[in-house]
Amino acid sequence: MKKTLTLLGMLLATPSYAEEIWVTNEKDDTISVIDVATLEVTRTIPTGERPRGITFSHDFSRVYICASDSDAVQVMDPETGKILNDLPSGEDPEQFVLHPDDRHLYIANEDDAVTTVVDVETRKVVAQINVGIEPEGMAVSPDGSTVIATSETTNMAHWINTESHEIFANTLVESRPRHAEFTHDGAALWVSSEIGGTISVFDTETQAELADMKFEVQGVHLDRVQPVGFEFTEDGKTAFVALGPSNHVAVVNAETYEVEDYILVGRRVWHMAFSADKSLLFTTNGVSGDVTVIDVARREAVKSIKVGRFPWGAALRP
Amino acid sequence: MRLIAYTSVIFWLSVSSLQAEVSVKVGYLRQMLDRPPVLSNLDPVPDDLGLAGAQVGLADNQTTGGFLGHEYTLSHTDVPVGGDVLAAARDMLAVSSLLIVDAPAAALLRIADMPEAQGAILLNVAAADVALRNADCRANVFHTLPSDAMRADALMQFLVKKKWVRLAMISGAHDKDAALADVFRASAEKYGLSIAAEKAWNFDTDMRRNAAQEVPVFTQDLGDHDVLLVADTRDDYGRYIPYNTWLARPVVGTEGVVPAAWSPVVEQWGAAQLQSRFTDGAGRTMRPQDYAAWAAIRTIGEAVTRTGSAAPDVLRAYILSDEFELAGFKGRSMSFRKWNGQLRQPIPLSTSRALVAQAPLEGFLHQRNELDSLGLDQPESQCTAYED
Numbered sequence: 001m002k003k004t005l006t007l008l009g010m011l012l013a014t015p016s017y018a019e020e021i022w023v024t025n026e027k028d029d030t031i032s033v034i035d036v037a038t039l040e041v042t043r044t045i046p047t048g049e050r051p052r053g054i055t056f057s058h059d060f061s062r063v064y065i066c067a068s069d070s071d072a073v074q075v076m077d078p079e080t081g082k083i084l085n086d087l088p089s090g091e092d093p094e095q096f097v098l099h100p101d102d103r104h105l106y107i108a109n110e111d112d113a114v115t116t117v118v119d120v121e122t123r124k125v126v127a128q129i130n131v132g133i134e135p136e137g138m139a140v141s142p143d144g145s146t147v148i149a150t151s152e153t154t155n156m157a158h159w160i161n162t163e164s165h166e167i168f169a170n171t172l173v174e175s176r177p178r179h180a181e182f183t184h185d186g187a188a189l190w191v192s193s194e195i196g197g198t199i200s201v202f203d204t205e206t207q208a209e210l211a212d213m214k215f216e217v218q219g220v221h222l223d224r225v226q227p228v229g230f231e232f233t234e235d236g237k238t239a240f241v242a243l244g245p246s247n248h249v250a251v252v253n254a255e256t257y258e259v260e261d262y263i264l265v266g267r268r269v270w271h272m273a274f275s276a277d278k279s280l281l282f283t284t285n286g287v288s289g290d291v292t293v294i295d296v297a298r299r300e301a302v303k304s305i306k307v308g309r310f311p312w313g314a315a316l317r318p
Numbered sequence: 319m320r321l322i323a324y325t326s327v328i329f330w331l332s333v334s335s336l337q338a339e340v341s342v343k344v345g346y347l348r349q350m351l352d353r354p355p356v357l358s359n360l361d362p363v364p365d366d367l368g369l370a371g372a373q374v375g376l377a378d379n380q381t382t383g384g385f386l387g388h389e390y391t392l393s394h395t396d397v398p399v400g401g402d403v404l405a406a407a408r409d410m411l412a413v414s415s416l417l418i419v420d421a422p423a424a425a426l427l428r429i430a431d432m433p434e435a436q437g438a439i440l441l442n443v444a445a446a447d448v449a450l451r452n453a454d455c456r457a458n459v460f461h462t463l464p465s466d467a468m469r470a471d472a473l474m475q476f477l478v479k480k481k482w483v484r485l486a487m488i489s490g491a492h493d494k495d496a497a498l499a500d501v502f503r504a505s506a507e508k509y510g511l512s513i514a515a516e517k518a519w520n521f522d523t524d525m526r527r528n529a530a531q532e533v534p535v536f537t538q539d540l541g542d543h544d545v546l547l548v549a550d551t552r553d554d555y556g557r558y559i560p561y562n563t564w565l566a567r568p569v570v571g572t573e574g575v576v577p578a579a580w581s582p583v584v585e586q587w588g589a590a591q592l593q594s595r596f597t598d599g600a601g602r603t604m605r606p607q608d609y610a611a612w613a614a615i616r617t618i619g620e621a622v623t624r625t626g627s628a629a630p631d632v633l634r635a636y637i638l639s640d641e642f643e644l645a646g647f648k649g650r651s652m653s654f655r656k657w658n659g660q661l662r663q664p665i666p667l668s669t670s671r672a673l674v675a676q677a678p679l680e681g682f683l684h685q686r687n688e689l690d691s692l693g694l695d696q697p698e699s700q701c702t703a704y705e706d
Contacts, residue, residue: 110591113381133381134591152588153645154382155623170385172623175645176588195645221688223650245649 018042020317021273021282022078023291024051024065025308031065032291032307034282036275039293039303045081048074053095053138054313057120058102063315064120066093066107073107073118078317088125090116095313097138097147099162106147106160108135115149115158117165127165131158137191139180141204150177150191157191159207169207173200178228179271183254184236192227194244199227201257211257218262220246229271233296234278240294242269242283249283249292251299261299265292273314284311339387342379342628343414344618346372346394346611347429349403349421356554368420368443369394370600371608372615374592377599379619388622392615397421408434415439415630418614420607423447423454430456439630439637441614444607448501451658451694455701460637460659462617463610466498468693469577470505472665472677473570475691476577478509479679482544482568486515488537488559489549495519498549502571513547515540519555533562540564548573574669577677580609581668589647613646613661617654620644648676650689658701662689 019036029051033043048067051074056063062084065074072086073093092111099106104126107116113133117126132154139148140162147160150173157180159169174196181190188210189202201211215225226244232254233239241250245268251261266285269292273282281294284307291311293303346369353363364370372392379390395410397403403421407429410417415438419426423445430440435458442450442461450456451465477483485506489499499516506513517540521532537546537559546563548571550556556573568574582593582603592612596604604612621633621642636642638659643651648664655662665677678688690696 111594130384132385133378133595134588151381152591153378154385155620155645156382156385158385167385175643175651195643195651197651223688 019276021275021291022054022056022063022315022317023282023284023307023311024054024313025289026050026052026286026310026312028308028310029067030308032311034291034305034307036280039305041305041307043081044308045076047076048072048083048086052312053093053108054315055096055098056315056317057098060317062120063317064096064098064105066096066313068092068094068110073105075120085123087118087120087123088116089118090114090125090128095136095138097140099140099147100142100144104162106138106140106149108138108149110134110136110152113151113154115147115160129158129160129165129167131167132156137178137180139182139189141182142184142186146204148180148182148189148191150180152176152178152194155193157189157202171202171207171209174198174212179230181230181232184232190230190239192230192241194226194228197222197225197227199230199241199252213252213257213259215241215243215246215250215259215262217243217246217248217250220248228269231272231274231281233274240272240281240296242272244268244270245287247285249281249294263294263299263301265294265301266290266304270312271314273316276316276318282314284314286310286312340383340389340622340626340628342383342388342390342618342622343416344372344376344390344392344615345410345414345417346392347403347407347410347417347419347421348394348396349425350396350399350401351422352399354552356552358557360557361553364600364602364605366600367605368607368611370596370602371604371611372418372443374596374599374608375612375615375619377595378612378616379622382619382623386623386626388626388628390619390622404428404432407432411435411438416618416628416633417441418443418611419459420444420611423450426450426459427454427456430459437630439618439634441617443610443614447497448694451660451699451701453700455658455699455703457659457703460614460617460654460661462613462661463607464579464663464665465660465693466501467505468660468663469579469665470498470501471508471692472577472667473502473575474505474509474511475677475679475682476575476667476675477511477545477570479675479681480545483511484542484544485511485513485547486517486537486540486543486545486567487513487547487549487571488517488519490519490552490554492552492554494551495549498551498572502547502549514543519550521555529558529562533559534564537562538564543567545570547571575667575674576669577665577667579606579663579665580604581606581666581673583668583671583673584648584666585673587647587649592647613644613652613663616646617644617661652689655690655696657696657699657704658694659704660693662687662692664689665692 048070053066090109132151134152137150174193267287
C-alpha cells in the first residue's frame, strides 16, 4: 500500500506525497531532502546561517529551522522551500522543541544561557528563562506540563513549568549534556551526556535518578564514545543512541537499560529520525557529511547517502 | 548581548544572596614580569593574560552555582616586579585556601612550600616547566597548563604521523629557549625521531629589515631535513624564520605549526561558544594561559558542584578521584594525573589560521588513557609528593 502511494506520488510529480527526511547541513546553510522510497537526495534548500535544530508543525504545513548564526528561527513552507518568516528566537538558537499545543516553541539560546519561548502565531516572545551555560537539549513532556532544557557547561537538566515559565527543579547530569527526551508515557526523562559518556534516566514525578547507562564500543577508546542524539521506537521498548565520534549507534533496551547492539555508521553521528513506519532510521554524520540509513528490524546499516557539509538535525516529513 | 550578560549576573547575585549555602572564594595571584624587548611589537602580551580566562570561568561557575546555592567570588592581586610574592600569597591564603598562581616556577615553589599553603589547593596556570611535574612536584599544586613535555610530545606525534622524521632545530639564547630545546630533544627521542642539526640563534641585528638576507644563510648549513623546529619561547625571532629558510621546509615548534593548550582557531566540540564568551568579555582572542586559568577555576567549580563542599581536602580528594571529569571543549573528558597533579588534556596543533591536528593523534595508544601518551607518564615520573 505504502509502495503504491509512493509510486503514485512520483508519477504525479507532486513531492508532497513522497515521504521525506529533512536534514540540516550546519556548514552549508542548506537542508538536504531525502526521499524515503528511493533513499536519494531530491532537493537541497537554502536556509539561514548554520542550520541545526529542525522540526515540523503538527500538520506538516510548516517547518521550523534553528538558523543559529542568523539568530533566528526560520519558518519555511516545505512545499516551496520558501522562508515564510523569521521568529524572534533570541541569540544563537541551537535546538528547540515544539509544545504539544503546536503553538509554542521552546528554544535553547546557546550563547546567552537562556531558553526563549515563542508563540509561532503571534510571532512574539512569550518568556525568557535563565538557564545554565550553553543550553542545548530540549524536551517536552507528552502532557505538555514540563519542558526540559539541558545546559552543556553547567551540566544540568532544568525542569521548566510551562504554565509559569519558571524552573521548578534542577538535576545534575554528567559532563556536557546534549539531548533530552521524555519516554512516550512521560514517566521518565532521558538525558545524554557527551563527555560523561552516559545517558541518565530520571523519574518525572520525583526527578530522582533511576539509571545511568554507559556504552562500550569494541576497539574504540571510551573517551570517544560520546552519546548525543537518541530516539525511541514507537513501542517505547528500544532506544537508538548516536555515539558521536565512536561512529556507532547503540541499540538500548529501554526497559532494562542494557545495550543490545552497536551499529557502525558514518563519522561523528549526531542526531536521527525514523521513517513514518519506523522501519528505517536516518542518522546524521557530521564529519563524514552523510546520512546512514539503518534497517531498524535487522539493526543494520543499509545505505549511506551523501548530503551537505556537517549534517546535524533530522526530521521526518511523512 | 552585554546587557543580557549583566542582567544574568545580577539575577545570580540576588538568588545567591538568598540561599548561598556554600561560599567559594578563589584567589588569583599574579607575579608581574619584566619582559625584555623582542624584535617585533606586533603581538604585545595582553595585560589581562590569564586573568581574563579566570573571569570567564568564574561566570560559568556562578551560573551553575546560582541553581545550587553556591556562591563564587574571585579576588585578584598583582605583585609588582621585584615585589614580595610570599607576603601577597600569605595574605590571600589567609582569606581562602583556593589560589590560582600565575607566576614563574621558582615563585610557585616558594609559595607552595610556605606553612600557610599546606593543605591549600594551588593551581598553576603559567609555568610549563617539566620539573614542576617531576622531581619538583608539590602535593598542593595542580597544573592546568600543559607542561612543555606534553606540548612537545603532541608535536612529535604529528611529525611521526606526517613521516617528517629528520629534524633540524634552531633555539634562542634565553635559558627558557635552552630548556625547551632540551624538552624537544627528549621528546624526539621518545618518538624515535632524530634532530640531525641544531643551531643557536645569536643575532643582535634587526631582523625586521634583513630576515630575507640573513635567515637563508643562517639555515644553509643545517643540511637536509624534513622539518625545521624552532624553540623561541619569548616570541622574539621565530616569526622571521618561515619562508626565509634555505630549503623549502615547514616550520614547527613555537612558530608555524604550534602545539598549545589553546588557540583562537579551535572551534570544534563547542569551543566556538567558549571563544565567543571569552571574546565578548575580554575584547580579544583567548590564549593558552587564559585557557589554563579558565580550566583552573572550572576545576574548582566542577568539584564544588559535585561535592557540595568548598573544603580544600574534600575538593582535592574529588579532583584526584576517578569521578572527576572536566569538559574542556577539546573533545575528550579531561582529568588530573594522580601521580603529579597535571591536567591531562588534548593538545591542539595549529597555525594562526587553522587547526592542523589535535593530539593525541590516532594510532598513539596507551594502556590507560590515550591522553597519557602526552607528557610524563606514571612510570617515568619522579614525583613522589602525590603518593599517599
